[in-house]
Every structure is written in structure tokens, then in C-alpha cells.
Amino acid sequence: MNTQKKYRLFFVLLLLALLVCLVINISLGSVSIPLKDTFYVILGNSVQNDSWNNIIWNYRIPKAFTAILVGSGLALSGLLMQTLFRNPLAGPFVLGISSGASLGAALLIMGSSLFSGMLSFTFVNDLSLAIAASVGSFLVLLVVMIVAVKIKDTMALLIIGLMFGSITTAIVSILSYFTNAEKLRQYIYWSFGSVGNLSWQQLLILLTIILAGVLLSIISIKPLNSLLLGENYARSLGVNLKRSRYIIILATGLLAGGITAFAGPIAFIGLAVPHLTRQIFNTTDHKVLVPAVLVYGAILMLICDTIAQLPASVNVLPINAITSIIGAPVVIWLLVRKKKMIF
Amino acid sequence: MSAIIGINGIGKSTLLRTIGKIQPKLSGSILLNSRDLKSYNALDLASLLSIVLTEPLVSKNLTVLELIALGRQPYTNWIGTLSDKDKVKIQEAITMVDLSDLQYKKCYELSDGQLQRVMIARALAQDTAIILLDEPTSHLDLHHKVQIFKLLKSIAHKTNKTILFTSHEIEMAIQLCDKILVLNKEVHDFGKPDELIQKSAFEKLFPIDTVSFDPSTGSFKIKK
Numbered sequence: 001m002n003t004q005k006k007y008r009l010f011f012v013l014l015l016l017a018l019l020v021c022l023v024i025n026i027s028l029g030s031v032s033i034p035l036k037d038t039f040y041v042i043l044g045n046s047v048q049n050d051s052w053n054n055i056i057w058n059y060r061i062p063k064a065f066t067a068i069l070v071g072s073g074l075a076l077s078g079l080l081m082q083t084l085f086r087n088p089l090a091g092p093f094v095l096g097i098s099s100g101a102s103l104g105a106a107l108l109i110m111g112s113s114l115f116s117g118m119l120s121f122t123f124v125n126d127l128s129l130a131i132a133a134s135v136g137s138f139l140v141l142l143v144v145m146i147v148a149v150k151i152k153d154t155m156a157l158l159i160i161g162l163m164f165g166s167i168t169t170a171i172v173s174i175l176s177y178f179t180n181a182e183k184l185r186q187y188i189y190w191s192f193g194s195v196g197n198l199s200w201q202q203l204l205i206l207l208t209i210i211l212a213g214v215l216l217s218i219i220s221i222k223p224l225n226s227l228l229l230g231e232n233y234a235r236s237l238g239v240n241l242k243r244s245r246y247i248i249i250l251a252t253g254l255l256a257g258g259i260t261a262f263a264g265p266i267a268f269i270g271l272a273v274p275h276l277t278r279q280i281f282n283t284t285d286h287k288v289l290v291p292a293v294l295v296y297g298a299i300l301m302l303i304c305d306t307i308a309q310l311p312a313s314v315n316v317l318p319i320n321a322i323t324s325i326i327g328a329p330v331v332i333w334l335l336v337r338k339k340k341m342i343f
Numbered sequence: 344m345s346a347i348i349g350i351n352g353i354g355k356s357t358l359l360r361t362i363g364k365i366q367p368k369l370s371g372s373i374l375l376n377s378r379d380l381k382s383y384n385a386l387d388l389a390s391l392l393s394i395v396l397t398e399p400l401v402s403k404n405l406t407v408l409e410l411i412a413l414g415r416q417p418y419t420n421w422i423g424t425l426s427d428k429d430k431v432k433i434q435e436a437i438t439m440v441d442l443s444d445l446q447y448k449k450c451y452e453l454s455d456g457q458l459q460r461v462m463i464a465r466a467l468a469q470d471t472a473i474i475l476l477d478e479p480t481s482h483l484d485l486h487h488k489v490q491i492f493k494l495l496k497s498i499a500h501k502t503n504k505t506i507l508f509t510s511h512e513i514e515m516a517i518q519l520c521d522k523i524l525v526l527n528k529e530v531h532d533f534g535k536p537d538e539l540i541q542k543s544a545f546e547k548l549f550p551i552d553t554v555s556f557d558p559s560t561g562s563f564k565i566k567k
Contacts, residue, residue: 221423222422225413225416226413228402229401230396230398230399230400232365232394232396235365235385236363236365236392237413237414237417238386238387238389238416239416240385240386287422287423
């Protein structure tokens with residue numbers, strides 16, 4: 001059919017755009033490296049300036065790949081949540097996943113001084129932070145899954161997720177109140193989000209988690225499409241609703257939880273990218289939407305990261321602020337222009 | 344084609360939704376092809392029984408064709424690729440419900456009557472022996488009510504499917520249905536419309552001080 005050719009063309013263009021964004025992202029940074037030399041290094045040659053090799057291979061390329069994984073994963077988990085909860089306001093964090101991660105991070109950073117006797121490690125580094133955050137998000141996810149067994153109503157599950165979020169946020173505020181300024185600063189710094197600082201090894205772990213999430217999403221494409229009609233229709237079409245719901249929640253947990261653990265709670269991408277994609281592709285078919293949000297999420301995150309690192313300056317802006325500043329006007333503009341939200 | 348009729352709150356939709364396994368049964372047992380409904384898993388049931396409900400669609404951004412194609416889900420592979428057979432069935436459903444001109448429209452562009460026909464086409468594409476419909480003609484004007492009734496009747500007779508639906512259109516049901524189930528408080532009569540009229544099953548349906556049934560015309564008269 002004609003539309004299928006159109007989609008294919010769209011995807012080719014999008015992948016090209018992704019490639020361009022990737023190269024731009026890698027070629028810009030606090031140290032200015034000529035574009036020609038950047039290409040040289042990417043293609044495996046070494047340039048005379050040894051530190052350039054080091055910067056590109058051990059700093060910029062991992063950062064760019066992290067941005068791609070973070071953008072794709074968050075966008076996909078947002079799409080899953082919006083369809084599962086039939087709610088355009090849902091994002092990857094509605095189940096309390098990000099609050100759980102924040103709680104984990106907060107307990108590690110700020111709680112260690114309060115309960116120094118109970119916690120054996122007071123040394124806070126990136127890896128222990130990632131572990132604490134993922135433990136936090138998975139504990140919340142586990143509780144949500146247990147509740148999901150008892151509660152059949154998906155809307156109730158959404159509200160329960162939000163309530164868990166409130167509770168954890170409250171605990172974090174109490175911790176912040178009692179902690180010292182240095183620790184508070186460290187926590188706030190984490191909550192800004194960052195796609196830098198990941199080693200190749202950590203990147204590999206993140207990649208595995210994201211791939212698992214993407215695979216679970218791909219096997220859920222059919223149930224997701226039938227959920228567009230409503231839960232009762234989906235069941236009448238032979239969908240094992242309970243199992244599909246578990247798989248979708250688990251996929252979201254892996255994607256959003258894993259990303260938050262390594263990159264902090266990054267706002268907006270998960271909520272906005274599915275909307276952008278629906279507006280541009282003008283479809284709700286998940287066979288198109290799932291790959292499309294992956295690519296869009298990656299592009300948007302790369303652009304945001306390029307801006308956040310403020311080319312040719314040593315300062316790095318918090319990526320969390322940039323995603324919202326760039327993303328929100330785009331969504332507003334699209335909605336105003338089309339005068340109609342596609343969902 | 345059979346209709347379930349009765350006053351508001353008597354349990355028409357509850358009965359229909361229980362048969363469709365949308366809600367758990369309150370008591371008793373339901374047999375489908377002399378097998379307990381409970382023993383069917385969702386996928387087996389999906390190839391035997393399709394539904395059209397009153398609840399609104401979650402996404403109206405699907406095209407008519409996409410929505411009808413979703414009816415083929417029980418038969419498609421793990422990612423939902425439509426086979427040639429699926430495409431034939433979809434086109435058959437579109438032709439039977441006369442939606443060829445509308446198939447590339449989005450669902451939000453359709454009127455209520457058109458959307459109801461699309462939902463019926465989706466159930467048809469699912470190719471089940473039984474189609475259940477919950478109040479398929481509510482919100483429609485007289486012309487479109489008759490259109491849906493006639494459509495259902497022609498589907499039932501041409502394709503040999505069982506069509507069971509709930510309705511408040513008793514007079515239309517008497518004229519067009521093959522059988523009617525009348526839910527009253529105590530007795531539940533089931534039979535052909537003229538048999539039911541002879542048994543005066545419709546007289547007890549409403550309190551006599553509001554409306555009365557005229558057996559000769561098969562219609563209700565308002566008490567003045």
C-alpha cells in the first residue's frame with residue numbers, strides 16, 4: 001500500500017537524521033576538535049594529538065551512545081504507558097519508577113550520614129549510585145506488580161503508582177531536610193540527570209537492559225494495538241490481558257528503571273516523544289510507532305545533549321532542563337498547529 | 344437473529360456481557376457448544392465469539408480499515424501480519440456492511456451510525472459463529488436504527504451466524520428478529536415474536552399504567 005512506502009521513506013530520512021545528529025554530537029564539546037580529525041578518529045585511525053583520541057573514544061562516543069539509549073528507552077516506555085493506561089498524560093514515571101530510583105539515590109547519598117551505623121558503605125560513587133537507584137526503582141516496581149495481581153482496574157493501578165511516587169518524594173524531602181549541604185548538593189546534582197560519565201562497561205550493561213525492554217515491547221505490539229479499542233475488546237480478540245499487562249509493565253520498568261539508574265531522572269522525553277511521533281506519522285499503529293519512537297527519542301536526546309554541553313565551553317548544563325526547554329515548545333507548537341491531539 | 348429485551352436494570356447487558364465473558368458470571372453455568380464457557384481460553388473464544396459494546400473506543404485515530412483489520416488478530420502471527428486470507432475476510436466484511444467509500448477515513452470523522460457499522464464490520468472480520476452486540480442502535484435516529492437492524496438480519500441469514508443483541512427497540516425486534524428473549528422479573532420467555540405475542544409476553548413488560556401492548560399491531564400505546 002502507498003502508506004507503507006511513505007513510512008519506509010520516513011524511516012530512511014529519520015535514520016539519516018539520527019546519523020547526522022550523532023556526528024554533530026560527537027564533533028562538538030568543550031575541547032574543539034576539527035571535524036576532519038573527528039571523522040579520522042571515528043573511522044579507527046589515530047590522530048597525532050593523543051588526547052583527542054582519548055576524548056573521542058572514552059568520553060564523547062560513550063556519551064553519545066548513552067544519549068541514544070536514554071532517549072530511545074524513555075520514549076518507548078512512555079509509549080507503552082500511554083497505551084496501557086489509555087492516558088495521553090502518562091509517562092515512563094507514572095508507576096513511581098523514577099521516585100523509587102530517587103529514593104534509592106537519596107538514601108545512599110543523604111541517608112548514609114543519618115544511618116551511618118547501619119550502612120556499611122558510605123563511599124558514594126557512580127556505580128553504587130546506579131545500583132541504589134535501580135534497587136529503588138525495582139522495589140517500587142515490584143510493589144506495583146504485586147498490587148497489579150489484586151487490582152484488575154488499570155486506572156486504579158495508575159493512581160496507586162502516583163501515590164507511591166508521592167510517598168517516596170515525601171521521604172526524599174524529609175531526608176533532604178536533615179542532611180548537610182554537601183550531600184544535598186550531590187543529590188540535586190544526580191537529579192539533574194546526566195548522560196556523561198558512563199564507562200564502556202556500564203554502557204554495555206545499560207544496552208543489555210534496554211535491549212531486553214525493547215524485545216518485550218516488540219512481542220507486545222499486537223496486544224498494544226488491540227488495547228487501542230479498549231480492554232474488553234482486547235480480551236475478546238484473544239489477548240491474554242493479565243500476561244500482556246505484566247510484560248508491558250516489566251518492559252517499562254526495565255527501560256525507565258535502568259535509564260534512571262545510570263543517567264538520573266530525565267524528564268519530558270518519555271511523555272513528549274510519543275506525542276511528537278503520533279503527530280508526525282499520523283498513526284496509532286504500534287508496528288510503526290515502536291520503531292519510530294526509538295529513533296525520535298534518540299534524535300531528540302542527542303540534540304538536547306549537544307546543546308547541554310555548550311559547545312566550546314567548559315560548562316555543562318543540566319540535561320533535564322534542556323529536554324524540557326527544547327521539547328515542550330515543540331509539542332505545544334505541534335498541538336496548536338494541528339489543533340487536534342492524535343491519540 | 345435474536346434480541347434480548349426488558350426494562351432498564353433487568354440485566355440485559357449483564358447477561359450479554361456474561362455470555363461474552365467480559366464479566367464473571369454471578370451464578371449458574373454457561374455452555375457454549377456444550378462446553379463450559381470457563382474452559383475456553385481467550386484465544387479459543389476469540390474465534391467463536393465476537394462483540395460490539397457500547398463503550399467508546401480508546402483511540403479514534405485508527406482508520407476504518409485498520410480498525411476492521413484488528414478483528415483478524417486471533418488469526419494473525421505474533422506481530423500481527425495480515426495474510427491474504429485475512430485481507431479477503433476484511434474486504435468481505437467491508438463489502439457486506441457497505442463501507443467501501445469510508446475505509447480510508449479516520450474513525451473520528453465518522454457519524455455515530457457509520458461508526459456502529461464499522462464496529463459491526465470488525466466483528467464480522469473476526470469471523471465467529473456468534474456475534475454479541477450491546478444496544479447496537481442506541482444514539483441512532485429511526486432511519487439508522489432500521490438500517491442496523493436490517494443489516495444484522497441480512498448478516499445472520501446470509502452467513503448463518505448467530506447474532507444476539509440487547510435492545511430497547513421492542514417494536515422493531517418484533518418485526519425483524521427471528522427470536523426474542525423477554526426478560527421479566529419472574530418469567531423469561533424465549534421464542535418467535537408471534538408466539539410471544541400469543542403468550543402475551545410483552546404485556547407484562549412495563550407497568551400497565553404507562554403503556555399497553557396492542558397484539559394486533561405489535562406496538563405499544565401510551566396510556567393517556
